[in-house]
Amino acid sequence: MVRFIALIVGIAFAGVLALALFGTVTGLISEPPAVTAEHEFHEHPKELALASNGPFGKFDNRQVQRGLQVYKEVCAGCHSLRLVAFRDLKEIGYNDAQVKAFAGSYDNIPSINPDTGEVATRKGVASDRFPSPFANDVAARAANNNALPPDLSLMAKARHDGAAYVYSLLTGYQNQPAALLKHFPDSKTPEGLYYNPYFANLNIAMPAPITTDGQVTYLDGTKATVDQMAKDVSAFLVWTAEPKLQARHGAGIATVLFLLIFTFLAYGAYQNVWRNVKH
Amino acid sequence: MSFPWAKQYQPGNPVMKWVDERLPFPRLVYNAVGAGYPVPRNLNYFWNFGVLAGAALAIQIITGIVLAMHYAANGAIAFDSVEHIMRDVNAGWLLRYAHANGASMFFIVVYLHIFRGLYYGSYKAPREMIWLLGVTIFLLMMATAFMGYVLPWGQMSFWGAQVITGFFSAIPGIGETIRVWLLGGYAPDDAALNRFFSLHYLLPFVIAGVIILHIWALHIPGSNNPTGVEVKGEQDTVPFHPYYTAKDGFGLGVFLLVFAVLLFFFPNFLGHPDNYIPANPLSTPAHIVPEWYFWPFYAILRAFTVDFILPAKLWGVLAMFGSILLLFFLPWLDNSPVRSNNYRPKARIAFWILVLDVLILGYCGGSPADPVYVILSQICGAYYFAHFLIILPMISRSERPAPLPNSITEAVLAKRGGTSPAHTALTPAQPSAVQS
Numbered sequence: 001m002v003r004f005i006a007l008i009v010g011i012a013f014a015g016v017l018a019l020a021l022f023g024t025v026t027g028l029i030s031e032p033p034a035v036t037a038e039h040e041f042h043e044h045p046k047e048l049a050l051a052s053n054g055p056f057g058k059f060d061n062r063q064v065q066r067g068l069q070v071y072k073e074v075c076a077g078c079h080s081l082r083l084v085a086f087r088d089l090k091e092i093g094y095n096d097a098q099v100k101a102f103a104g105s106y107d108n109i110p111s112i113n114p115d116t117g118e119v120a121t122r123k124g125v126a127s128d129r130f131p132s133p134f135a136n137d138v139a140a141r142a143a144n145n146n147a148l149p150p151d152l153s154l155m156a157k158a159r160h161d162g163a164a165y166v167y168s169l170l171t172g173y174q175n176q177p178a179a180l181l182k183h184f185p186d187s188k189t190p191e192g193l194y195y196n197p198y199f200a201n202l203n204i205a206m207p208a209p210i211t212t213d214g215q216v217t218y219l220d221g222t223k224a225t226v227d228q229m230a231k232d233v234s235a236f237l238v239w240t241a242e243p244k245l246q247a248r249h250g251a252g253i254a255t256v257l258f259l260l261i262f263t264f265l266a267y268g269a270y271q272n273v274w275r276n277v278k279h
Numbered sequence: 280m281s282f283p284w285a286k287q288y289q290p291g292n293p294v295m296k297w298v299d300e301r302l303p304f305p306r307l308v309y310n311a312v313g314a315g316y317p318v319p320r321n322l323n324y325f326w327n328f329g330v331l332a333g334a335a336l337a338i339q340i341i342t343g344i345v346l347a348m349h350y351a352a353n354g355a356i357a358f359d360s361v362e363h364i365m366r367d368v369n370a371g372w373l374l375r376y377a378h379a380n381g382a383s384m385f386f387i388v389v390y391l392h393i394f395r396g397l398y399y400g401s402y403k404a405p406r407e408m409i410w411l412l413g414v415t416i417f418l419l420m421m422a423t424a425f426m427g428y429v430l431p432w433g434q435m436s437f438w439g440a441q442v443i444t445g446f447f448s449a450i451p452g453i454g455e456t457i458r459v460w461l462l463g464g465y466a467p468d469d470a471a472l473n474r475f476f477s478l479h480y481l482l483p484f485v486i487a488g489v490i491i492l493h494i495w496a497l498h499i500p501g502s503n504n505p506t507g508v509e510v511k512g513e514q515d516t517v518p519f520h521p522y523y524t525a526k527d528g529f530g531l532g533v534f535l536l537v538f539a540v541l542l543f544f545f546p547n548f549l550g551h552p553d554n555y556i557p558a559n560p561l562s563t564p565a566h567i568v569p570e571w572y573f574w575p576f577y578a579i580l581r582a583f584t585v586d587f588i589l590p591a592k593l594w595g596v597l598a599m600f601g602s603i604l605l606l607f608f609l610p611w612l613d614n615s616p617v618r619s620n621n622y623r624p625k626a627r628i629a630f631w632i633l634v635l636d637v638l639i640l641g642y643c644g645g646s647p648a649d650p651v652y653v654i655l656s657q658i659c660g661a662y663y664f665a666h667f668l669i670i671l672p673m674i675s676r677s678e679r680p681a682p683l684p685n686s687i688t689e690a691v692l693a694k695r696g697g698t699s700p701a702h703t704a705l706t707p708a709q710p711s712a713v714q715s
Binding site for chain 2: 002003006007009010011013014016017018019020021023024025027028033055083088150153154157158159160162200241243244247248249251252253255256259260262263266267269270272273274277278279
């Protein structure tokens with residue numbers, strides 16, 4: 001009885017799938033899926049070699065600090081970094097006094113006037129997080145052609161290929177290729193958007209943020225080429241997304257070494273226990 | 280428990296003797312996973328995965344309990360509380376990555392455990408109850424994993440919850456009412472998040488309970504083995520301890536090594552980047568995909584694209600649940616008296632096709648719903664059902680199995696050389712040799 005019912009159920013499911021297969025295949029023949037501009041012109045991110053890559057990767061603090069400078073002078077105009085606190089900057093090589101001074105350079109931390117209870121702002125302290133450039137999302141959209149600049153704290157983990165994607169996007173702005181306009185005349189980049197083949201739908205609301213060499217004057221004397229600034233800010237965003245990366249790699253190497261010894265000894269114990277038993 | 284030659288517990292330590300006389304808990308442990316449980320001597324490494332699944336559950340419960348001390352199940356702060364764990368809680372990144380990747384490790388070892396059961400016919404009489412309880416554990420695991428994935432309240436969490444609870448709206452008539460009742464609202468929100476958290480905390484302990492039944496049922500007939508031939512006598516078995524505790528120790532080391540490499544060096548490899556974007560009910564991700572361990576079933580769901588008597592969506596949901604529920608009937612669908620596929624030439628071919636089939640389904644389930652993947656899912660989905668419901672019952676009638684060995688010991692000696700069982704596990708010289 002069980003086998004009879006199973007046979008009926010099996011024929012039903014397999015039969016409906018055969019019907020569905022027929023539908024999909026005939027649909028594919030009668031109406032081949034349209035090739036889209038995104039499909040043809042979207043590009044995978046470029047390679048980006050960062051010191052933090054790989055199982056032994058460590059942050060290059062000087063590069064991450066340069067990235068912080070790029071963030072502060074370029075990105076922070078529109079993008080928040082709400083999960084990162086000023087005190088976290090100690091992890092990338094700043095001392096307490098520097099962190100305090102850095103936090104104090106912000107005078108727009110949302111607060112409440114202690115005397116009147118009115119909404120106010122105050123100077124930053126080390127325990128504050130990076131303030132948002134806009135009071136709220138509505139204000140952010142209003143100032144950005146109705147596009148919401150995403151928070152950057154986790155950007156290096158919130159996109160496929162993380163830092164390489166950020167780097168490619170920042171250096172990927174270009175004019176729309178003539179071939180695209182020829183084959184997909186409807187896909188002309190709309191007014192107020194910018195063509196970038198690394199962006200999922202090719203047209204991004206953010207204008208190219210890093211455009212000229214020397215846009216930032218690096219404190220450590222590194223030549224601030226467009227490519228260098230894009231790399232540095234990508235490295236910085238790896239740190240903001242995964243501040244414990246270095247501790248994780250270190251703990252990982254110690255753990256794997258420990259487990260290798262453990263497993264080796266366990267294998268020896270196993271062989272020893274079984275040495276007289278054929279199995 | 281199961282065999283007359285099983286060793287009896289003889290407490291050497293007076294404290295243990297005192298305890299054993301009042302509460303025979305040491306005896307229970309001794310009989311369950313100690314020297315009192317005789318196990319076939321010829322088990323291969325595939326028999327390690329039950330213990331490893333238990334270890335994975337323990338890791339999940341321990342890391343999960345600590346994570347729950349820092350997590351806040353409220354839509355407004357859930358995402359940030361997870362980031363608080365990652366950034367500010369001592370070793371919080373370790374706990375969270377261990378828990379997230381531990382779930383994947385749990386499924387990997389459970390899939391291998393199920394693979395073992397399917398290949399060696401461990402579901403067959405007299406072990407049907409072990410199999411039924413195992414499938415129950417698998418279902419509970421899937422529910423727990425799904426609800427756990429919702430808790431970080433990222434984009435995939437939210438939209439995953441939306442899609443999965445949407446299955447229930449496929450039920451004609453009352454479906455939408457059931458969906459709203461399950462969610463506690465019209466869309467996933469605080470009510471859903473809180474109940475998922477509550478159930479996500481509860482279900483692992485239910486799983487632990489069913490595992491106890493699973494092991495209890497296992498100890499009635501004893502473990503199956505690669506030949507599928509029942510234990511005939513004392514020479515066929517070795518005591519679980521120290522023989523299989525030693526082997527499981529080695530297995531655990533390998534498991535933890537793989538786990539550590541994943542956790543410390545590729546912690547986000549199996550996750551989806553979109554879950555690092557806070558949940559946004561107004562923005563649907565381009566591709567909603569579940570976690571990798573659901574991909575084969577997701578592919579089956581999406582393969583049903585035609586309305587035939589029932590709507591396509593209902594077919595998909597029925598098939599997806601059916602693809603797991605049919606496993607409950609497997610012991611009665613495959614009634615070949617031979618257990619191990621080593622001795623079943625036809626069933627073995629069908630089995631390996633099934634393995635390939637499920638791998639392809641998994642690949643399709645993780646890919647976007649392009650026509651080529653839909654077509655592959657339809658072909659492979661059809662084979663999946665045909666395998667269990669049509670092919671396997673037919674093979675079990677027509678197949679001529681290869682000759683079985685007379686006993687486990689004979690099979691071992693044929694493989695390892697030698698004709699007389701000179702060295703069996705329980706020859707008198709053996710215990711002292713072990714201690715030396």
